[in-house]
Amino acid sequence: MARLPHAGHYFTRYIDGLLLCGILLLMATGLITLFSATDANSARVTSQAINMLVALSVMWLVANIPLEHIMRIALPLYAAGLFLLLCVALFGEVNNGARRWLNLGVTRIQPSELMKIAVPLMMAWYFDKHETTLRLRDYGVATLLLLAPVLLILRQPDLGTALLIASSGFYVLFFSGLSWRIMAAVAIAGGASLPLLWSMMHDYQRKRVMTLLDPTQDALGAGYHTIQSTIAIGSGGVLGKGWQQGTQTHLAFLPERSTDFIFAVFSEEFGLLGNLLLLLLYLALIARGMVIAANASTQFTRLIAASITLTFFTYIFVNIGMVIGILPVVGVPLPLISYGGTSMVTMLLGFGILMSIQTHPKLVKT
């Protein structure tokens, strides 16, 4: 910090340099890949760059807010999100067979996106409040706080978002010290209730699971995405086919190639080596998040930092896992790379919080 010029100090005061560095590198990678994925569509790339600038501004703003303030909005934010989710369930717009959007007249919003940040905030807030008297009952309440939005989102149906929110909530539970025995018990109960879950799933969700087990079963239908993306990645080889040289990409064999399946484009063109570098870049960001979490001074900040970091990892793993055919196809973007403004903002909002945790004076309870 001291080395930075004085004039920029105001702007960079609450910015974590390492995180920013990693984020910018990933964003650059994202733009380069998007340029190729959209067949040099500069309009799409520009629009994504604007998304990124907006998201970076949001990050900067959030990073400047002390955590005490953020903590204060946790409850109202969560309550508003839950209310909006109920509105979606009642009056939401149906799009592609799913009810996810709420039309506010001026703009359409997707409240589930808001809950990605509101749920862990709310749960961390709750645990922080009951820090000294933490009992089993509190875990029950926190679980309810988590399940309410998750079930509403599952009903839309939006498996990907529900999964991400559930995991972000689970991370809060986990880091707040939920006993291993309970987790084991829940895992066993969960395993036992799988058949029940199967019966509650929508046809398309079941199909996705079935397709994961054997993508060739429905090669022109549900398995098409996975087959084409694995062909793209596999044919990329160690060094890749080179930027803008991916045949799968440029001949439009790859579906969703600028959004959820952008990793296949990246991987086809940059190969195993590119994949390795990308994973290392992500790993660096995750590692920084872990360090921030480890050094966080309050229960709330610790839980939030750890949850955000692990959720970030979850995005990466689920997205890449689906593209390379080891996880079912669920709508999860590749963080900082996939095209799309909302998820970019959500993501950087999280990084803003991490920065705020790291850079604001710590209130050590000693």
Add this chain to the structure above:
Amino acid sequence: MNHRIELRSYSRELHNFRLRLAISAGFMLLLFLLLFARFFYLQVSQRDHYHTLAEANRISIAPIVPNRGLIFDRNGVVLAHNYSAYTLEIVPSRIGNLERLINELTTVVEISARDRKRFKKLMEENRRFESLPIRTRLSDVEVARFAANRYRFPGVEIKARPFRQYPKGEFASHVVGYIGRINDKDLERLEADSELANYRGSQHMGKIGIEQSYERELHGITGIEEMETDAGGRAIRVISRTPPIAGRNLKLSLDFKLQEVAEKAFGDRRGALVAIEPATGDVLAFVSRPGFDPNLFVDGIDTENWELLNNSIDRPLNNRALRGVYPPGSTFKPFMALAGLELKKRWPGSAISDPGYFSLPGSTHRFRDWKAGGHGLVDLHKSLVISCDTYYYSLAHDLGIDNIYNFTSQFGLGKKTGIDIEGEAAGLLPSQEWKMQRHKQNWFAGDTISVGIGQGYNLTTPLQLAFATAVLAGNGAAFRPHLVKQVLDSNNRIVREFGTSPLYRLKLDPANLKAVHNALVDVTRPGGTAAVAGAGAAYTFAGKTGTAQVVGVKQGEKYEESKLDERHRDHALFISYAPAENPKIALSVLVENGGHGGSAAAPIARVVMDYYLLGKLPKEAAARPVDQVDEEEDEEHQQNREDGHG
């Protein structure tokens, strides 16, 4: 105290938290390693496999179907040609609920019940991954409407396809034949002939007639286009291209105008007519009535029309000229007469006395003449002019079956002529050998007698009879009858030509030939059996009438036409050539259940001769105006059908 407890609790909690962080860090590392392992598997171990798959995705080899050759008559009248039209095609294997899809399609383009039925039949005949037309001949408006709604119908595409059309409809349908969709059986045959590669992309091939027999010439050679495509199969860029070679055009020996005159002369009667140019073997007219509209078959015929054609008692799909076998009846007599002269069993001057029947020595069985009481004194000339049976009974007896067989078979009777369309029947010229083989019986003297008047075991096709007549008219020169005169390349340069040299020439005594020719000319003159048909002919019109029994008449009974069911009446036959001195045309006419050759068949021959030799079109009355109107209406229906439905 309180403070200390909190502090301890805090540090323990922090320790726990950090422990869990470390555990989760390890867990994440492990999962990242899993991802990397999968990358390694895909991009290193299986790289070649996926590379191949990616290439297969990218390059598609598309056949370019050559234009099918045209078919026209000897004067250039087009009988089969191509035009391009849009079809709406469905790949059934890509469709979940076909019924629903078609119902939805109906909201965009019109799909009639007929189209549905035809599509159903196509589905049964073809494999599910083939692109099958649900609608053909889409209008521009329909194409535009579908294009706008295309996203709603994956697996349904508009394609520009060449179509075969037979502008003359029913006329000459049995000659030209038709093409139809390639079915499994065709594929097997193509594979056996190692022609399959050339048919990649072809959807149709000749099924019958010239279209079938000259399939190799007409089809052409398929070109190849190597293309880079996207996942939707849409071509992005052509990598290489081998242009197709268009099929060859066929110039028929057929004179379409003559064909039309001949077909119209039949009216609604069933029958056949084959006219041959004796000096070349050119088939000038080749009629089998009733005909059918070959256009119905091109896109796959619908069940309704198929059943109509297939189950009709008139059997319009049966090529009578080629495959119909009939006893030649008295048309056999000129050949018998010539045999008698050539083998020196008869002389033009010698006569027999005809009591109205013939009996073998030592037998009471009477082979009756058609005229009870007989014709009196009959010489060779008179025997042909009045068609005396008794004369030929005794001649047959004198010749014996072996001589009859050996001599008349030289005129091609009882064997295939080798005409250039498939499915020809051989007919039957009986011999001792044949009877032994077929009936395991010895030949009896009595068998020979009825052979003499063409009524025994004899069976001929109208084509065969026309060929024999042409050989007789040509004084023994035998040319293989052929419907195709020239095979032309796409620039109409001659590639092959037919009818330039005879198959063989019979050595016949000109005096004997003259005797027969003279008698046959008198057949169409006053006193002859075809005098009415020959009245006022401006050329020497040689002919011989014939009648072929459909049901046998018992000994002592009389054949009475009026008492018989129409379908059991005799077939009327007539063979003819003209001008007798230098015949330009020889023909045979058959009218099924027509009764007498002289009254039913000979007038048709006259109409054909008059047109061919004099350019005279039949008078309305002669051409049976009622029938003509019918036919014109048919044509109109057909036109409507073609325009409206497609």
